[in-house]
Amino acid sequence: MKKIEVIQNILEANEAIASRNQKLLNGSKVFCINIMSAPGAGKTSLLLQTMKLLKGKLNIGIIEGDVASTVDAEKVQSEAKAVVQINTRNMPESCSLMAAMIESAIKSMPLDKIDLIFIENVGNLICPSEFILGEHKRVVISSLPEGDDKPIKYPLIFIDADAVIVNKMDLLPHVDFDIDGFRSSIGGLNPKAEIFQLSCKTGEGVDKWCSWVSEQIEANVTEQ
Amino acid sequence: MKKIEVIQNILEANEAIASRNQKLLNGSKVFCINIMSAPGAGKTSLLLQTMKLLKGKLNIGIIEGDVASTVDAEKVQSEAKAVVQINTRNMPESCSLMAAMIESAIKSMPLDKIDLIFIENVGNLICPSEFILGEHKRVVISSLPEGDDKPIKYPLIFIDADAVIVNKMDLLPHVDFDIDGFRSSIGGLNPKAEIFQLSCKTGEGVDKWCSWVSEQIEANVTEQ
Numbered sequence: 001m002k003k004i005e006v007i008q009n010i011l012e013a014n015e016a017i018a019s020r021n022q023k024l025l026n027g028s029k030v031f032c033i034n035i036m037s038a039p040g041a042g043k044t045s046l047l048l049q050t051m052k053l054l055k056g057k058l059n060i061g062i063i064e065g066d067v068a069s070t071v072d073a074e075k076v077q078s079e080a081k082a083v084v085q086i087n088t089r090n091m092p093e094s095c096s097l098m099a100a101m102i103e104s105a106i107k108s109m110p111l112d113k114i115d116l117i118f119i120e121n122v123g124n125l126i127c128p129s130e131f132i133l134g135e136h137k138r139v140v141i142s143s144l145p146e147g148d149d150k151p152i153k154y155p156l157i158f159i160d161a162d163a164v165i166v167n168k169m170d171l172l173p174h175v176d177f178d179i180d181g182f183r184s185s186i187g188g189l190n191p192k193a194e195i196f197q198l199s200c201k202t203g204e205g206v207d208k209w210c211s212w213v214s215e216q217i218e219a220n221v222t223e224q
Numbered sequence: 225m226k227k228i229e230v231i232q233n234i235l236e237a238n239e240a241i242a243s244r245n246q247k248l249l250n251g252s253k254v255f256c257i258n259i260m261s262a263p264g265a266g267k268t269s270l271l272l273q274t275m276k277l278l279k280g281k282l283n284i285g286i287i288e289g290d291v292a293s294t295v296d297a298e299k300v301q302s303e304a305k306a307v308v309q310i311n312t313r314n315m316p317e318s319c320s321l322m323a324a325m326i327e328s329a330i331k332s333m334p335l336d337k338i339d340l341i342f343i344e345n346v347g348n349l350i351c352p353s354e355f356i357l358g359e360h361k362r363v364v365i366s367s368l369p370e371g372d373d374k375p376i377k378y379p380l381i382f383i384d385a386d387a388v389i390v391n392k393m394d395l396l397p398h399v400d401f402d403i404d405g406f407r408s409s410i411g412g413l414n415p416k417a418e419i420f421q422l423s424c425k426t427g428e429g430v431d432k433w434c435s436w437v438s439e440q441i442e443a444n445v446t447e448q
Binding site for chain 1: 230231262263264290291292293295296313316318319346347348349350351367369370371373374376377378379380392394395398399
């Protein structure tokens with residue numbers, strides 16, 4: 001099984017670089033959150049709403065991961081302290097960010113002027129679950145129109161999440177989505193995960209998520 | 225670049241098996257359509273609506289690809305002539321179906337009783353674009369809540385599509401989606417792709433898609 005061996009080597013190399021990334025971040029007192037979701041679940045919208053609410057409190061840097069294009073980076077440009085775009089299209093792994101890509105991105109950012117980096121991963125519920133990047137917290141966004149069965153169909157990404165965001169709550173009257181069923185699927189896979197129900201369109205519920213982010217940063221400072 | 229070489233070998237082996245799959249399908253007069261999309265765009269709902277409309281006209285078999293679970297297979301079970309579930313979780317490539325998985329599935333189906341096989345690929349806009357399976361047509365579903373920028377951000381899967389379905393048209397009053405912009409992005413990448421706007425929830429527009437499917441089958445019979 002030549003391919004499996006190669007993948008094993010890649011995962012081990014990735015972990016070593018991820019651990020180096022986290023040391024670099026800690027040394028610069030920068031907290032880092034990896035945001036993962038299916039395409040179109042609202043990663044960029046969440047970043048925009050979060051930066052709006054945390055303005056003046058935290059200096060935020062963004063690493064944008066996309067197969068192609070810079071449309072997301074352009075959207076967050078004016079609100080972020082620094083933005084780095086990574087296009088994975090011609091890289092060995094195009095379906096996820098990997099720690100080596102993040103290492104280059106971090107090193108190009110003014111870390112002394114940044115408190116928090118959000119990594120917007122490539123839109124995919126499968127590959128990003130395999131690659132840690134050096135982040136302090138892993139967050140998965142699910143959105144109502146995707147349906148409530150995503151934790152059952154893509155369990156791995158939810159098992160490792162520190163928080164799960166249920167986005168597009170404003171669409172609840174228009175789609176079939178069993179919130180209790182969804183929460184109970186997450187509870188079954190990963191009872192420690194925090195769950196936030198919010199709408200990036202109306203802004204409802206974003207404050208609770210932002211409080212959690214601030215608390216995580218404070219807890220990390222205390223730990224060190 | 226050991227990994228790139230391995231990937232190249234895998235793609236070549238995949239193409240050889242895909243070509244064998246298509247010969248087997250043609251020999252049995254079975255047409256095959258590969259349905260791809262992001263998680264939750266409506267692949268299973270499209271299959272359910274399509275089987276409802278084509279009932280009595282075509283005998284349909286379904287190959288369900290999922291990382292984990294059998295929830296989709298259970299949903300289509302009563303309407304399909306035959307259903308095969310493939311779970312990719314522990315396979316070398318978990319983020320897409322591959323031709324070898326389809327070969328086993330096809331061989332286990334009663335091909336003499338089937339006119340059309342739909343392959344529901346794993347929910348992912350990246351990996352499935354790399355693997356042909358032996359299908360006659362490739363179809364991508366985009367849904368309104370995902371946003372109109374998906375062709376720009378995930379171009380490869382749209383470039384190779386024979387048809388693009390815009391699903392969840394019933395949500396148009398509730399989400400921001402520029403239909404003309406979306407159509408023009410598809411036109412720029414792949415001017416030959418047919419585009420169908422429909423709603424699997426209300427059933428609106430599904431008839432045109434079903435007519436296209438029937439026409440493709442007739443055209444394939446004439447060709448051979």
